[in-house]
Structure formats: structure tokens, C-alpha cells
Amino acid sequence: MALPPLDSPQWQSPLRAFGWGLRSVTQTILTLVLFATYLGIGALAHDTHFSLLWALCSTLFVWAGPAQIILITTLGSGATIIQSAIAVTVSAIRLFPMVVSVLPLMRTPTTRRRELFFAAHLTAVTLWVECHRFLPQVPRERRIAFVNGLGFGLVSVCLTANTVGYFLAANLTQTLGAAILMLTPLSFLFSTARNSREAADVVALTLGVLLYPLAAKMNSGLDILVSGLVAGTIAYGVHWWREVRA
């Protein structure tokens, strides 16, 4: 499926643009990655004794896979609400630069802020990547409708995956249940590694994985936060050092 040319009458109504956004869900391998990840999140929610409704609400209202997994694993391993909230808040900071960089792609001089509300809510790593890919092929005045359609499609795929994963975890043998849970770390690791373009990203990812087991030995309840801050700051140091030398 190719999107119609920019001057095509296909773009005349916002509803049609929404439809093209919705159909674009089938045009990206990231949809498959999201499906696998949210299958894992559904299974994880089941195995840590959260309800299906809870899992679906987290997908609908949080809409950030890493945050949902941090929330489920920290609460599931006995952290307090405050500890979980801090870890999630810090992990979610990355949404800020994403929203800041993606909204100008769809803004026109007459766009009101509230028209961008859903686009801001739907912004997460997948949508951010796909906006940069698809939006140049969409007329500017139809981009908000297109993004809403794309986001609506992705959320629907993930809600379906959650439900399937939840029931699979409840009914599968232990080995297949384990295989579904394993989808999450694998898909996150490789999709993050794929998006790592600068040396700092690679250092942050590698050190973040390696430092976690050390931080976990401290048993502070904030293990992820500690290893993340240390590894991330070292990665920033590498970036800074390369800039200075350049």
C-alpha cells in the first residue's frame, strides 16, 4: 500500500486522512514488534496477579511499554507506590523530547494546542519513529488526523495483544508461558539497539544492562533508578568527551 500523492483528492477530508493513518499500521514491522511486546505485557500482568482490566487500562492511559513493564515488575516485586512512581517518572522523561520534536511536524500556523492533545498522548517511541517516516508523505493540514488514525490503530493492536497474552499465560504450559514473557526483554533490547545511532546511546544501553545486577545487590527498591542514572551519566560523559575532542 502506498499513500496517495500529496495533491490527491484522497486527502480532502480529515476522516479519510484518519483512515489512511489507520491503514498505515499494516505498513510497518514495528507493529509486529509492538504486538510481541504487548503480548508479553499481558502475560506479565497475569503472572504478577494484575487483572485484565488493569492491564488494558495501563495500555490505554499510560501508552508506554517500558513504563508499563517497570510499573508491573516493581509493584510485583514488592516496591511501594512511591518507589514505583519515581522509577516510572524518570523512565518517562524521554517522552518530553519526543513530544517536543514530533509536534512541530504536524502544527500549522492556525493549529490550536488542544487539537494536538491526542497526538501528544499517542506519542511514544513507535509513533515517534513512524511520524518521521510517514508525515513527509502527508499534506500538512491533514497530519493531525493521520497521526490520530495511526495511533488509534496501534493502540487497538496492543489492546488485542494484551488480551491474547493474558489468556495464553493463563492457559499455556509453563514453557510456552515463559517463551511469551521472554518476548518483552528481547524485543525491547533489539528495538532499542536498532534506534541507537550515537555512541552515547550504545554505552547507555550496554552499561545499563551490565550495572543493573550490581545495583540490585543494594536492594534499595530503586535499583533501576540507580543503575540508570549512573550508566546514563557515564554515557553522557562519553558523548561530552567526544564533542570536546572533535
Place this chain on the structure above:
Amino acid sequence: MSYAQLIGDWQALVVLFVAGVVPNQIWRMLGLWFGGGIDEGSELLVWVRAVATAILAGVIAQIVVQPPGALASVPDALRYGAVGAGLVVFLLTRRSIFAGVVTGEVFMLVGKWWLG
């Protein structure tokens, strides 16, 4: 599957709102309100992105090192081996996410079957 398993209690939904929804929406709404004036390439945002990536890496490690639920039935060596095998194939296939994930899964399932 019971009603309680599907719906759960309202306290859990309050926890979701406080610890999950609010911490995420704060950043998105800040981006929506104040986004215009911030330089995407600023040093502060480079650091923020690095910390966010490292936190995500920690989450990945946590699931593999301290596995939840059914994943705990898989021996340590098999879980680490699955990540390692997936990583090698991911790099060999010029960063194919699909090839990496499938390799990791196959490694773990074959290992589990082999060990019985």
C-alpha cells in the same frame, strides 16, 4: 477465569493512576505546553535521553536476571544464552529485530526441551 481476575479491585486502578498514568502524562503535557522553546539538540536533553535509555536497559536486565512468573522455570544459563544468541544474530543480520527475537526464543525453547 474468575471475575476478580478479569476486573480486579479499584485500589489497583488507583495505584495505576498514581504510579503509572500521572508520571507519564506529566512529561507529554509539558512537551505540549512548553515544547516550542526547547532546542532538541541541547546538552540537557542528550543527558535525559541517555538516562532514559539506561533505565530501559535496567528493565530488560531485571526481567532476565530476576524473572517473573513462568519465566522463573527456565534455568539462568538458558535465559542469558537466549539473549546472547539473539544478540549475535541481530548483529549478523544488520540489526534485524525479527531475526534477533526469533533466535532468542528458539534458543530458549530448544534448550528447555533438550534439558527435559
